Amino acid sequence: MRIEVISSVNEARADRFTHRTAIVIDVLRATSTMVTALGAGAASIYPVETVLEARTLQRQGYTLAGERFCRKIPGFELGNSPEDFTPEIVEGRRLVLTTTNGTRAIHKAMRADFVLSAALLNASACARSAMELRRDVVLLCAGCHDDFALEDGLCAGMIIDRMQALSSTSIDVDDFGTAMQGFYQSSKERITEILKGSSSGKRLIKMGFSRDIDSCAQIDTSSIVPKLQGDMIIIG
């Protein structure tokens, strides 16, 4: 088994996903929100790239969620803060989610045999699922705008670490993945601090979303692995 890591959505070419399991990572906040929303009982999440697409789906009974520049989109019921996705609000509902990088990353990965969503919240569960699917794995760090995001690299490193612990045979990890695993190993005792010091973390704190960082920094609190089925993300 081989694991490769793509440093940001801009680096992702569709052909790198063929015959693989793709794991999309956007810790702050899209994939953390997906895990939380499905955990709170949302029926499904439809990831779309544009606000216009989302608005078109509203008439079909979808609940709209998402952000642009960290903020809730005008006319949308929900933003991209995991804590907004409570059972009272989302249970049984079909959501549409559009975010700057996270939903774009899901679309980029669609050529893969399987597309999973990972955050720190479900990293170990996601590592287990990926092992069970028995394909080579591509971890796609969504990143922030056009750049690598520290928290996504940290999560990629953690998933690789978990997969190696679960595997009885040796796993071949590419150079970028090896670096991320090393980074995770040196940082695992101070996850929240790392998230707060990252570019995305600093931006969220500035905009008043520091509670989101605390929720997204929790490790393995969920066993839910969001998985793409057709166009929809459901519990895998």
Added chain:
Amino acid sequence: MRIEVISSVNEARADRFTHRTAIVIDVLRATSTMVTALGAGAASIYPVETVLEARTLQRQGYTLAGERFCRKIPGFELGNSPEDFTPEIVEGRRLVLTTTNGTRAIHKAMRADFVLSAALLNASACARSAMELRRDVVLLCAGCHDDFALEDGLCAGMIIDRMQALSSTSIDVDDFGTAMQGFYQSSKERITEILKGSSSGKRLIKMGFSRDIDSCAQIDTSSIVPKLQGDMIIIG
């Protein structure tokens, strides 16, 4: 002071270097070779991008060195193995060097106020020079073909670690640099092993250059900081 790290030469846009100190890193092997060649008494190194350019310079009395696909170029006196660059062969001579990624990276960085070359061999010396130059710093990892190379990331992480230790004020490091510093911190006790397990390392071993890895894995054995002056690299 701010430090940014570019993951491979393909990611380098010229405008990121303006008003900065650029540190070009190609541990296996171009920048290790530069440090070794200048340490052995070479008068200067002229980094050129093409074999044709190098051949044109031969008539002007330059000694040609370089590689394509890890191997010495036909008609060149020297390859890209640091140990070929002994005082007997290079003392007082003006060299031309052309390599797949390393010399390309030097050219990409030319818009910077200062361009230094770093390897593990001179990482601390290079960190000190960069501090003295009092500019923001961009570390350019040359990488391997179009990708990130583990050994270049490791060296970038080490230089950041050294610069932070030397600085009395706090240094602002970008997300990629922070990840590389963490990777270095978790790997510093097994540098040679990391280099041998990297993609470039495995390729060099396969082609019979494993002694080069041992020479390039030495830490801080040189105080020489190769520096670009006009078109030439000399001792800074």
